[in-house]
Amino acid sequence: MKPALPSLAEAKARARDWRRQQADAGTPVTHSAALEHVAHALGFRDWNACAAMLGRQRAQRLALGARVAGRYLSQPFTARIIRATPAAGRPGWVRLELDLDQPVDVVTSTRFSNLRRRISGVIGPDGHSRERTSDGQPHLVIDPLAPDGDS
Structure with a gap:
């Protein structure tokens, strides 16, 4: 069974958290790099594909x-x-x-x-x-x- 995808807001929160963790570890990253990281972790090729799917998911609910x-x-x-x-x-x-x-x-x-x-x-x-x-x-x-x- 596939794990449920997060909402778009949750995915963005994950990106903010990861970016903050990276900055605390002395490796600052851009916001767009954090979004791309989350998209890849969720199995998408890039943030645009991830955001589109999460948006459709909300519309389906x-x-x-x-x-x-x-x-x-x-x-x-x-x-x-x-x-x-x-x-x-x-x-x-x-x-x-x-x-x-x-x-x-x-x-x-x-x-x-x-x-x-x-x-x-x-x-x-x-x-x-x-x-x-x-x-x-x-x-x-x-x-x-x-x-x-x-x-």
Whole structure:
């Protein structure tokens, strides 16, 4: 049985750790050399191939029909994925379209509401979007899934 590949974020963390170890041992290496080292250790020809595979791996875990939980504009939700595609030119990033189990109100005003039943966004290897609300929270956060795939 093949060992499971790490996530893209875990692979990058391994590269940072290895680079730090090398520097502590008196052999500084570049960031790109550390990424290449991790890619070779995982059995890939180079970092680009490794990053592409790890990005596809994430997209496959977040596949059509999968159930997820998370927060959209700080509102908790559970949902089913109705579209998941790797984001072009951004290894490890996934474009998602979600059908929410219950609508979320994306307005903080008490005077009116704006309920959303479907949302879309792009999340990175760490599970959240690059876009932020005015208080610094990511627009979209996908929480890790339970081992059995339930949210």
